[in-house]
Amino acid sequence: MxxxxxxxxxxxxxxxxxxxxxxxxxxxxxxxxxxxxxxxxxxxxxxxxxxxxxxxxxxxxxxxxxxxxxxxxxxxxxxxxxxxxxxxxxCVKGEPLQALINEPSTIVTLFSEALHQLNAVPIFDCPFDSSAKYRLKELGYLVAHALGEASYNLQKWPYLHSLQDLLSHLHNTLPTEQRVFSHGDLCAANVFVDAQDNLHFIDLGRGGVADRWLDIALVHRNLLRDTNADVASEFLEGLGIGDNPAKREFFEQLDELF
The missing domain is CATH 3.30.200.20 (Phosphorylase Kinase; domain 1)
Structure with missing residues (x-):
């Protein structure tokens, strides 16, 4: 090294x-x-x-x-x-949820449980700010130092044509947040399940107080990519809180440059 x-x-x-x-x-x-x-x-x-x-x-x-x-x-x-x-x-115990990607019902159940555990963490004394405003400030630093994700893809948002379009749109659509404890990068590679069905979380650098839809949006995107739309919809429906497409889109767009 x-x-x-x-x-x-x-x-x-x-x-x-x-x-x-x-x-x-x-x-x-x-x-x-x-x-x-x-x-x-x-x-x-x-x-x-x-x-x-x-x-x-x-x-x-x-x-x-x-x-x-x-x-x-x-x-x-x-x-x-x-x-x-x-x-x-x-190293934590178990295997990543990614290993169960071909078991849709199981992975939906485990992702739902992961969200429940994360959101159950009390935030009254949490010192970590992971709000959209904080993350946009961070994104500005990354872009200014040419450190943002170079392979970003705006094709699914036809009204965005450039990096500057994306940044301006994010600032203009900053949501009112429903604050919970958020993983910040919740996906099938960052949650492990052991033989007793206990969950273990890794890669928590972005963990902190954020909007509840940040984690939901990233899980939904993960399921769309690695399974199919039906499984992703099943996950959303199982949350029992109704969908919020505008927030899901915002947090997907925010994550595009990370």
């Missing part, structure tokens, strides 16, 4: 072999390794991304706050240097 690891991170890894984890689209580098009988992950956030929700220092704080509130990875070590931020977490 060309990057210089902080001493506490280097010491914990020791002589363990690092295996690059290529799942996911985050600009952070992720490596898995074994130590004794345990499996761990090293996540590295480049320094330029430290002011954003890609920050692993922020994620470590979110995970620590959630400990005892949700089943999340144990934070083993966190450190930073001039090159970036570094976090080691212990």
């Amino acid at each position: 060309a990057i210089q690891l902080p001493k506490i991170i280097e010491h914990f890894i020791g002589n363990a072999a690092l295996t690059c984890d290529e799942i996911g689209e985050s600009p952070c580098d992720v490596y898995s390794f074994k130590r004794g009988n345990g499996r761990f992950f090293l996540k590295i956030c480049p320094a330029i991304l430290a002011p954003t929700t890609y920050s692993v220092s922020r994620e470590a704080h979110v995970l620590s706050w959630l400990s005892g509130r949700l089943s999340v990875p144990e934070v083993v070590a966190v450190a930073s240097n001039a090159e970036g931020e570094f976090m080691i977490t212990r």
Whole structure:
């Protein structure tokens, strides 16, 4: 590895072999390794991304706050240097929901339970702002530093023709939010289920107080892409709160550049 690891991170890894984890689209580098009988992950956030929700220092704080509130990875070590931020977490139990993508009824049930658990986290003392306004400010930083997702696709929104169109539209359609605790990147790769049907949540850098439709929109999009429209509709109907297409569209558009 060309990057210089902080001493506490280097010491914990020791002589363990690092295996690059290529799942996911985050600009952070992720490596898995074994130590004794345990499996761990090293996540590295480049320094330029430290002011954003890609920050692993922020994620470590979110995970620590959630400990005892949700089943999340144990934070083993966190450190930073001039090159970036570094976090080691212990691997959670089970398999990702993605492994059950061909079992529609099961995955709908588990996604619904995941939302229930997330939204049940009390937010009166939650210190993490993940509101649409906060995320738009973050998006401005990413775009200004040419760090936004380069392969964004606006084809399903024919009234948007450019990046600037998208940014202006997001600012002009900022919704009134129904605040809950949100995962921020809820998808079939970021929720695990173990043999006892217990759920475990990973990749919580964007976790915090946000509108309830943020997570719903991302799950609905995930199901549309990986299953079909009927399954995605079944998920929405099962929530029992009615649909909100305008909010779903807003949060899908917001996520397009991340």
